[in-house]
Amino acid sequence: MAAKTIKVDYLARVEGEGALHVKLRGDRVEDVKLRIFEPPRLFEAFLRGRRIEEAPDITARICGICPVAYQMSAVHAIERALGVTVDPAVRLLRRLIYCGEWIESHALHVYMLHAPDFLGYEDAIEMARDHKETVEQGLRLKKIGNDLMAVLGGREIHPISACLGGFYRVPSKSELLALVEDLKWALEASVATARFVAGFEFPDFEQDYEFVALSHPDEYPLNEGRLVSNKGLDIDVSEYEEHFFEQHAKHSNALQSQLRKRGSYLVGPLARYNLNFSKLTPIAQQTACECKAEPPCLNPFKSIVVRAIELVFACEEALRIIDEYEPPAAPRVDVPVRAGAGQAITEAPRGILYHRYEFDGEGTIRSAKIVPPTSQNQRRIEDDLWQFVPRIAARPVEEITWRCEQAVRNYDPCISCATHFLRMEIVRE
Secondary structure, eight states, rough: OOOEEEEOSOTTTSSSEEEEEEEEEEEEEEEEEEEOSSSOOOOHHTTSBBBBGGGGHHTTOOOSSSHHHHHHHHHHHHHHHTTTTHHHHHHHHHHHHHHHHHHHHHHIIIIIIIIIHHHHHHHHHHHHOOOOHHHHHHHHHHHHHHHHOOOOOOOOSSSOOTTTTSSSOOOOOOHTTTTTHHHHHHHHHHHHHHHHHSOOOOOOOOOOOOOOEEESSSSSSSSOEEEEEEEEEEEOOOGHHHHEEOOOOOTTTSOEEEEEBBBOOOHHHHHHHHHHHGOOHHHHHHHHHTTOSSSSOOOGGGHHHHHHHHHHHHHHHHHHHEEEOOOOOOBOOOOOOOEEEEEEEEEETTEEEEEEHHHHHHHBBBEEEOOHHHHHHHHHHHHHHHHHHHTTTTOOOHHHHHHHHHHHHTTTBBHHHHOOOOOOEOOOO
């Protein structure tokens, strides 16, 4: 059988650059490599020698889509090391700015990046010709998330208000109440979004995942909780490196994270959802039932439905927080300066984000470690493709290519974050 090669120089509708290599012999898969070739970002090295109070602003620059996740993981890690406790109102605001990030990120993924796959369009621009109102709804949802981030963070991209001990400035009650009507619309639109995407046609593909996510006793996880899995993991976030390790693969500039003794695992919406469904807000749970999407959900292609349900949660949670909020007496508490080391994990839209810092008595960072969600999912993406490609190997090369790209987009990979996608090549022998 003649060898066939497909090259897609850059995968559309993902953030960053990479490639996928698939080798087939007949209908049998012989090799799968997710090649992340974007140059290393070197942020961990940039942080060495900088002051601890600089860490939130520096790490926010790692990603323009999920800067809050990087800020909050940095803030929590350093505050844990120094024993800092923030005002309850500040804790609410941190959840609220995270809701803004989830709204804008999930809306971007659902409408602009992933829905075109299911509806048969090259991109959202082409999709808008036939679904103008749908695309406009997605853009408005994203803007509402961005507006929430701007009110809390000073601006919507790389916000500047979050700091150790709290915020440089906190909003007034009236500033937040001004967002309520848009958020009420966003809640209704998110429910409609979940119903819309639940009607898509999904490949019959389920996997036995080890889901890993934060779990909090009282709330759906954003900033805090223990790290748990559906296969027995239950640890404090400070124990992360005892159970997980990073490994360099020659074909990738991003380190691949694995569980010791158990290999790949899955982080992100599917993991959070399957492990924390009972903590979702009431309308989010009701929407999941209406969409017939209750856990267990083991099909990665249905992650678009779960993201839509998390959109419902984020809007509902934002409205709850605004209703309860009263400004704190001070926007931040004093942070002592002494030597220390601390770790933290928060739930970025794409999954758990781990930060560890060590610093001296003058508050100078001596070492930093950051493990983004996409590098944690990279090995799992390859494992999924090993199982998925044989089911479509007999189809035309063009369809195999499209389906593989769609499968990678299930994870909403942020490749720029992971380099410390998709040019595609299929070799058929």
